[in-house]
Amino acid sequence: MEKSSLSGGRFFLVTVLNVVITIFEFIGGLLSGSLSLLSDAFHNFGDALSIVLSYAAHKIGGRQQTRTNTYGYRRAEILAALLNALVLVVVCVILAVEAVRRLFHPEHVQGTVMLLVAVVSFGANLLSTVLLNRGAKHNLNVRATYLHLLSDALASVGVIVGAVMITVWHVNWVDPVITILVGIYIAIESWPIVKQTLGILMEASPDLDxxxxxxxxxxxxxxxxxxxxxxxxxxxxxxxxxxxxxxxxxxxxxxxxxxxxxxxxxxxxxxxxxxxxxxxxxxxxxxxxxxxxxxxxxx
Structure with missing residues (x-):
């Protein structure tokens, strides 16, 4: 993997993007009353933390072996990947519970504000995934962070579709439904990373004949x-x-x-x-x- 794909500059830019979009979405979610925007804001905040954790783990993992760590520190990246994936799953469960509550007790959502915020968020998330795309192909730790960003981009698409439906047809129940669907997708995509990292930490045998x-x-x-x-x-x-x-x-x-x-x-x-x-x-x-x-x- 090329060093540029994991450069500090890229990680810093992606982190700043996620912090800015988190604040933007949080304010937009409060103004519009959209649960899916608020959930995406918390998701983006988690992304920013996971990016910092991922970069720190990558730097630690690159250290040379020592007398006390004769195999080096590469497991730091595996631990970071596991933590990132588990955080995603926990966040999805919490948001799904709130989304189910809103299905039975719908709340008014301002579709126009929701749509504007979602479009801007999608652009920022898409740029973030492009910046980390190459590094995600060969590194489980970066792949977990990349999955965070990709899931946010997908969530933004769902929010955009939901915002259009709410604006045109005034169907507020679409907002929690989108939250549930995106949560299910993220949980499904996170499970392989959880399974693989746990296998490595438990020293399970690699898939060889x-x-x-x-x-x-x-x-x-x-x-x-x-x-x-x-x-x-x-x-x-x-x-x-x-x-x-x-x-x-x-x-x-x-x-x-x-x-x-x-x-x-x-x-x-x-x-x-x-x-x-x-x-x-x-x-x-x-x-x-x-x-x-x-x-x-x-x-």
Missing amino acids: YEAIAQDIERLPEVEGVHHLHAWQIDENNIVFSVHVNMDDLPLAEIEPIYRQIETLLCRKYNVNHVTIQAECHRGEHEALFYDQNDWRHE
Whole structure:
């Protein structure tokens, strides 16, 4: 990913845009009586906070490894992505509850004011998404922030449609309905990020064909077996891999070239970034591919 896609200047500009539009929408929502505008204002305020959090996490994640953090600080971005996505879901639930209340007790909405504010908001949100679009393709943290902004742009479109309907047909119930629909969309789009970040934090195995990996390693002439395989992710782009390999009783100078073959295989074919290999002669040769704690206890 290009550094420009995550530059401090872009983050600062997007933050300023969201703060300005938050104030504009909040005032417009109070003047027009529109729940969807007020919900969008709170959403934009959350966006501004998430952008600051995202940028801070990105800077922290770029730090070098230390004695106390030997894998570096990349998990900071995963934590930020999870927090951003969870905040979105919570906000959607709160707004949906208020929207349901308004369905049963409709309130007057000034469609003209609502329409003007929504159009300006849409333009600002669209510009924000364009500024972060490229960075969102390769970074889960930025993708979560990008989703915030994209959902705001979509919400603004919904508010514009609702404002037109309220102005022309005076159907005030459209306002809470739009709020509910946008909330459902945002919650659905946020769930994959929540699921992926939780998986990374719980060190769930990345989606790899482990049986095929074992077969590829065992095809090497010097390798007789593979067991106790582990794989996890530091972030969405970096996979850590460890494996025990059975082979003949060879000098270390002869084992190292085999290590390099395995590392090259895993890197080029399976996009593994960091490999740890433990060579063994007969220990564990009858054990399963994946580590079983009971096997260790009976050794």
